Amino acid sequence: xxxxxxxxxxPLKHPRESLLREERLPHIWCSxxxxxxxxxxxxxxxxxxxxxxxxxxxxxxxxxxxxAAGYIKLDSFHTTHGRAIPFATGLRLANxxxxxxxxxxDGDLIAIGGNHFIHAARRNIDxxxxxxxxxxxxxxxxxxxxxxxxxxxxxxxxxxxxEHPFNLPxxxxxxxxxxxxxxxxxxxxxLERSLTEALLKEGFSxxxxxxxxxxxxxxxxxLGEGLDMMKSYQESSEIVHGFDPRKADIDLRGKIIVGxxxxxxxxxxxxxxxxxxxxxxxxxx
Amino acid sequence: xxxxxxxxxxxxIKVPRGRVYVIEERCKxxxxxxxxxxxxxxxxxxxxxxxxxxxxxxxxxxxxxNCGLCEVICPEFAIYSLPRDGKEEExxx
Numbered sequence: 001x002x003x004x005x006x007x008x009x010x011p012l013k014h015p016r017e018s019l020l021r022e023e024r025l026p027h028i029w030c031s032x033x034x035x036x037x038x039x040x041x042x043x044x045x046x047x048x049x050x051x052x053x054x055x056x057x058x059x060x061x062x063x064x065x066x067x068a069a070g071y072i073k074l075d076s077f078h079t080t081h082g083r084a085i086p087f088a089t090g091l092r093l094a095n096x097x098x099x100x101x102x103x104x105x106d107g108d109l110i111a112i113g114g115n116h117f118i119h120a121a122r123r124n125i126d127x128x129x130x131x132x133x134x135x136x137x138x139x140x141x142x143x144x145x146x147x148x149x150x151x152x153x154x155x156x157x158x159x160x161x162x163e164h165p166f167n168l169p170x171x172x173x174x175x176x177x178x179x180x181x182x183x184x185x186x187x188x189x190x191l192e193r194s195l196t197e198a199l200l201k202e203g204f205s206x207x208x209x210x211x212x213x214x215x216x217x218x219x220x221x222x223l224g225e226g227l228d229m230m231k232s233y234q235e236s237s238e239i240v241h242g243f244d245p246r247k248a249d250i251d252l253r254g255k256i257i258v259g260x261x262x263x264x265x266x267x268x269x270x271x272x273x274x275x276x277x278x279x280x281x282x283x284x285x
Numbered sequence: 286x287x288x289x290x291x292x293x294x295x296x297x298i299k300v301p302r303g304r305v306y307v308i309e310e311r312c313k314x315x316x317x318x319x320x321x322x323x324x325x326x327x328x329x330x331x332x333x334x335x336x337x338x339x340x341x342x343x344x345x346x347x348x349x350x351n352c353g354l355c356e357v358i359c360p361e362f363a364i365y366s367l368p369r370d371g372k373e374e375e376x377x378x
Contacts, residue, residue: 012308014362026361031313031338036360044357186321188357227316 019043019053021073028067032226034185034211035065035105038132041188041209042103043072045195056099059088061108064139065132068103082112085120088127096270099128099199106133106147110166114146121175121204123269128198129206131168134213142216149252153220169245172206173262179205180245180262185212186233187258194260203268210256221252303351303366305343311363314338318355318364324348327355 014020020043029035046056058076060069061084069076079087088100102109109117109131120127136154137143144154144161147168151160169180179201183191191209198205212218212229223229233256241259248257288295305326312334319327319341328344341364343349349366356365 012306014308014365015356016362016365020362026311026313026336029360032315033360036362037317037358040357040359040362185358188354192357225315227320230317230320 016040016043019046019073021071024071027071029064030215030226032212032214032229033064033138034134034209034226034230035068035132037185037188038065038130038191038209038211039068039071039103041192042068042101042130042195044192045199048192048196049199051099051199055097056101057088057091059084059091059100059102059104061102061104061113062139063105063108063137064134065103065105066108072103082108082114082116084108085113085116085127085129089116089120089123089125092125092127093270100126101199102127102129104129104131105138106131106135106168107137107145110168110171111137111146118171118175121172121177121206124176124178124203124266125269126203127205128195128201129172129204130195130198130209131206132209132211133168134211134217135165136213136217138213138216142213142220148217149250149254152217152252154217155220158220165250167245167249168208169206169248169261172204172208173245176204176266177206177262178203178264178266179207179260181206181260182208182210182248182256182258184210184233184237184256184258186230186237187239190239190258197260197263201263203266210250210258223253301351302369303349303353304346304369305349305355305364305366307340307342308363309334309340310336311361312336312338312340313361313363314340315360316341317358317360321358322355323352324350 058069058072060066062081069078084102084104092100137145143156146166148161169182172180181194198207212226214226237256237258239259245261326343326345326349327341329339330342351366
C-alpha cells in the first residue's frame with residue numbers, strides 16, 4: 001500500500017508534453033469541459049499521422065476552443081474572430097508544403113466565420129477543420145448561437161431558443177467537403193482515428209466534436225455536470241458510418257448520430273491551380 | 286480475472302500491466318478518468334490539490350492494463366500510464 005502514493009514524488013512528465021506548451025498549463029477550460037479531451041485526441045492523432053512537425057501549422061479563432069493554438073507547441077496563430085479559415089487559406093496557398101489545421105469552436109467557425117467556412121469547403125482547399133461544438137458561445141457568457149438546438153435555454157434565450165440550429169456535417173457536406181465526421185468527446189479512440197484520417201486526407205476535411213459545456217449550456221438546460229453529459233453521450237449517441245448527413249440533426253436531449261459520414265476524392269484548389277499554371281505556360285497538362 | 290469458461294488461448298495471451306501517474310496540481314476534478322476506467326483502477330482521493338479539487342489516485346493499481354484511456358480522456362493532461370516494471374503478466378484466475 002505504501003507504494004501507491006510513491007509515483008507523485010518523482011518528477012512527472014506527461015507523454016503528450018512534447019507537443020504542449022506546458023508552461024501555459026493548467027489551461028483556462030472549466031472542469032468538465034470537453035475541449036481538453038478534443039485537444040488531447042488531436043495531439044494523439046498528430047503523433048499517429050507521422051506528419052513532420054515543422055510542416056504543421058495550427059490556426060484558431062476566438063473563443064474557448066480557439067485557445068488551443070496557444071497550448072500546442074507547433075507553429076500556431078490565434079486569429080481575429082471568425083477569420084481562422086481565411087488566414088489558413090493564405091497560409092496554405094503561400095506555402096503549399098504546409099499542413100494547415102484549424103482548431104476552433106462553433107461560434108467562431110460557423111457563426112462569425114460561416115461564410116469563410118462554406119467557401120473554403122466549396123473551393124476544396126487542402127486543410128483540416130476541427131470544430132468543437134458546445135452549442136453556445138461559451139467564453140462570452142453562454143449566449144445563443146447558430147448551433148444551439150431549438151427550445152434550448154441559454155443566457156440570451158432564457159425561455160427557449162426559437163431558431164433551428166445548423167446541422168454541421170450537412171453544411172460541410174453540402175458545401176463540398178471531402179471528409180466529414182462527427183464524434184463526441186466520449187469517443188476518444190474513434191475521434192483520434194478519425195482525426196488521423198482527416199489529417200492525411202487531401203482536400204477540405206471536417207470533424208465535428210460534440211463537447212459538454214458544464215458552465216453555461218448544460219447548467220442552463222439542467223443537463224448536469226460534464227461527467228453527466230459524458231454518460232448521456234454513452235446512451236444517446238449511435239455510431240452509423242456513411243449516414244446521410246441531412247438526417248443528422250441534433251435535438252436537445254435527443255439522439256446524436258456519430259460516425260464518418262463522407263469520405264470522397266475530389267481535386268483540390270491547388271490541383272486546379274497547378275493544371276491552369278501548366279496550361280498557361282504552354283505545357284501539356 | 287474470472288472466466289465462466291476457460292479461453293483456448295489463455296496461456297498464449299499476455300495481459301499488459303501498467304502503472305498510473307497523476308499530476309495532481311493540474312487536476313480539475315472532472316472525474317472522467319474515474320468513471321470511464323474500464324477496470325476501475327482509480328478513485329477520488331480524500332485530499333485536495335492547490336485548486337481545491339480531489340485528484341484521482343490508483344486504489345486498485347494491480348488491475349491496470351496500461352490501456353491509456355485515462356491518458357486520452359483527461360482534458361487536463363494530468364494523468365497517464367506507463368508499462369509497469371514487470372512488463373507483462375499472464376492473466377490470473
